[in-house]
Amino acid sequence: MxxxxxxxxxxxxxxxxxxxxxxxxxxxxxxxxxxxxxYGGVVPEIASRKHxxxxxxxxxxALAQAGVTRREIDAVxxxxxxxxxxxxxxxxxFAKSVAFALQKPLIPVxxxxxxxxxNYITHPDLEPPFVCLCVSGGNTxxxxxxxxxxxxxxxxxxxxxxxxxxxxxxxxxxIGYPGGAPMDRLAQGGDDKKYDLPRAQVHGAPLDMSFSxxxxxxxxxxxxxxxxxxxxxxxxxxxxxxxxxxxxxxPRTMEAAVRRGYGKVAVxxxxxxxxxxxxxxxxxxxxxxxxxxxxALPLCGDNGAMIGCQxxxxxxxxxxxxxxxxxxxxxxxxxx
Ligand code: KG4
Numbered sequence: 001m002x003x004x005x006x007x008x009x010x011x012x013x014x015x016x017x018x019x020x021x022x023x024x025x026x027x028x029x030x031x032x033x034x035x036x037x038x039y040g041g042v043v044p045e046i047a048s049r050k051h052x053x054x055x056x057x058x059x060x061x062a063l064a065q066a067g068v069t070r071r072e073i074d075a076v077x078x079x080x081x082x083x084x085x086x087x088x089x090x091x092x093x094f095a096k097s098v099a100f101a102l103q104k105p106l107i108p109v110x111x112x113x114x115x116x117x118x119n120y121i122t123h124p125d126l127e128p129p130f131v132c133l134c135v136s137g138g139n140t141x142x143x144x145x146x147x148x149x150x151x152x153x154x155x156x157x158x159x160x161x162x163x164x165x166x167x168x169x170x171x172x173x174x175i176g177y178p179g180g181a182p183m184d185r186l187a188q189g190g191d192d193k194k195y196d197l198p199r200a201q202v203h204g205a206p207l208d209m210s211f212s213x214x215x216x217x218x219x220x221x222x223x224x225x226x227x228x229x230x231x232x233x234x235x236x237x238x239x240x241x242x243x244x245x246x247x248x249x250x251p252r253t254m255e256a257a258v259r260r261g262y263g264k265v266a267v268x269x270x271x272x273x274x275x276x277x278x279x280x281x282x283x284x285x286x287x288x289x290x291x292x293x294x295x296a297l298p299l300c301g302d303n304g305a306m307i308g309c310q311x312x313x314x315x316x317x318x319x320x321x322x323x324x325x326x327x328x329x330x331x332x333x334x335x336x
């Protein structure tokens with residue numbers, strides 16, 4: 001079964017051609033990151049306009065790369081939630097028009113479910129159930145993946161997403177946007193105990209998280225140093241920051257894995273590329289005898305292949321959308 005998959009929830013326009021869920025025939029992406037870097041964050045209106053400009057051309061490229069004609073497309077899958085509403089709407093309307101023109105089924109895909117599915121592409125042997133730590137620029141949650149389409153949030157951030165926190169810290173340090181990858185590089189060789197940064201607990205909700213205090217701590221540290229004319233140890237600060245994020249995410253993921261007892265842990269989303277997080281999870285899972293599944297680095301960030309993969313499993317579960325499909329800025333992953 002050939003699925004044309006469309007993703008436009010933030011600042012990457014992506015179209016993929018995926019066969020039978022796990023074979024990626026083409027995966028093309030147009031990133032707008034350079035455009036938004038000028039502003040230090042994603043400007044929603046610019047994102048929507050850039051998606052409109054890129055999306056049809058990308059679909060043509062994806063089909064050409066896959067060697068697939070329009071007639072050979074069996075279904076169209078699209079991210080319909082969550083994301084920047086104007087941005088998601090562009091993908092949804094494009095997917096609707098393709099499905100209508102070709103008279104093929106339209107499959108709505110939850111963006112974070114797509115991130116989880118990136119693991120099915122990387123690991124052909126992986127099947128649910130497992131516990132998945134989903135960490136991206138807009139979402140941070142621990143999900144019980146009971147089946148390909150039956151999921152429940154076990155814990156989530158109460159405020160900022162981990163990726164957003166990386167981006168804000170990088171912005172105040174002036175090291176670029178998006179900030180996760182430059183923070184990761186800067187942290188290499190830095191002393192992770194150099195700065196004492198907070199690891200917040202949510203009272204009464206041990207699997208929930210909070211990152212806003214960590215973000216504020218870095219902002220205050222930088223401003224105070226500036227006012228006193230002190231020089232910060234930037235590699236030490238980046239390493240201490242990465243340690244604080246990892247120390248928040250890893251123990252909760254382990255606790256969730258132990259509670260469910262599946263023996264398998266996966267990670268998903270842009271922050272899954274973080275080297276400190278990956279190595280801490282490897283160590284923690286090895287200590288507990290848990291199998292760890294990490295997505296291949298190119299599949300950590302937003303892409304169309306993951307939407308095509310999850311779209312296949314949504315299709316098998318009978319999920320279809322009509323021409324009245326809408327886009328949503330937020331939506332519980334459990335609702336699909
Ligand atoms: O999954 P993604 O591409 O977009 C969303 O769905 O939100 O994630 C983007 C986020 C950004 O916040 C980016 O800074 C972060 O992932 N990121 C990283 C790394 N690479 C990307 N964060 C930490 N370490 C990295 N190596």
